[in-house]
Amino acid sequence: xxxxxxxxxxxxxxxxxxxxxxxxxxxxxxxxxxxxxxxxxxxxxxxxxxxxxxxxxxxxxxxxxxxxxxxxxxxxxxxxxxxxxxxxxxxxxxxxxxxxxxxxxxxxxxxxxxxxxxxxxxxxxxxxxxxxxxxxxxxxxxxxxxxxxxxxxxxxxxxxxx
Amino acid sequence: xxxxxxxxxxxxxxxxxxxxxxxxxxxxxxxxxxxxxxxxxxxxxxxxxxxxxxxxxxxxxxxxxxxxxxxxxxxxxxxxxxxxxxxxxxxxxxxxxxx
Numbered sequence: 001x002x003x004x005x006x007x008x009x010x011x012x013x014x015x016x017x018x019x020x021x022x023x024x025x026x027x028x029x030x031x032x033x034x035x036x037x038x039x040x041x042x043x044x045x046x047x048x049x050x051x052x053x054x055x056x057x058x059x060x061x062x063x064x065x066x067x068x069x070x071x072x073x074x075x076x077x078x079x080x081x082x083x084x085x086x087x088x089x090x091x092x093x094x095x096x097x098x099x100x101x102x103x104x105x106x107x108x109x110x111x112x113x114x115x116x117x118x119x120x121x122x123x124x125x126x127x128x129x130x131x132x133x134x135x136x137x138x139x140x141x142x143x144x145x146x147x148x149x150x151x152x153x154x155x156x157x158x159x160x161x162x
Numbered sequence: 163x164x165x166x167x168x169x170x171x172x173x174x175x176x177x178x179x180x181x182x183x184x185x186x187x188x189x190x191x192x193x194x195x196x197x198x199x200x201x202x203x204x205x206x207x208x209x210x211x212x213x214x215x216x217x218x219x220x221x222x223x224x225x226x227x228x229x230x231x232x233x234x235x236x237x238x239x240x241x242x243x244x245x246x247x248x249x250x251x252x253x254x255x256x257x258x259x260x261x
Contacts, residue, residue, distance in 0.1 A: 020208045024195075059238075077198050094187050095191070098183055101183030
């Protein structure tokens, strides 16, 4: 990886982590939506610096959609019934997960290799999505259709009940 | 005697995995820590972002020769799945929750 891509990677990683922290810790839903959009921009930058421009474009659109939904007026609050103890255990588990992932990233022995693909290899990715792994693509498309239809039905049934 | 300047900036798979680990851990922490279930659902894209970064990094630094774009493909599917899951989660929350 050359210096320009490496600098882009580190800067985009910082933007991604700041956005992720904002989405995790911001108190208001508008701030969380904005932070999610920022993390989408950072994620797209990381993908572009990793020569995955097509994935970056898709991520930018999808995370903008997520940010719009989180910050939108249809947002409702659902309080959990889980106790403080369980939430603290979950937070400690997340910290343990970070420690385990960092340990494996440090200790593992990786082989260096050169990347021969282009920066925006949409045709090759499309060949994989639509020819090689078409079942996985169809499964995700089905998930998307079911999610959007389910969300629309849920929202409409609530509006009708009021 | 010439003084050597700093070497070129570079990033490796380890750096990619560090970023991925940090993003996944932030998402998992928020999902566990948030009392509001809807806010916890909104952290799904954060965790998926970390996984996507790891997959794209493996595709970028794969050592098997040629361009193996399976990781990029999976990153694309993860982004779409994150959008779908957030839509479904917020839809269900909109049915059950209060303003």
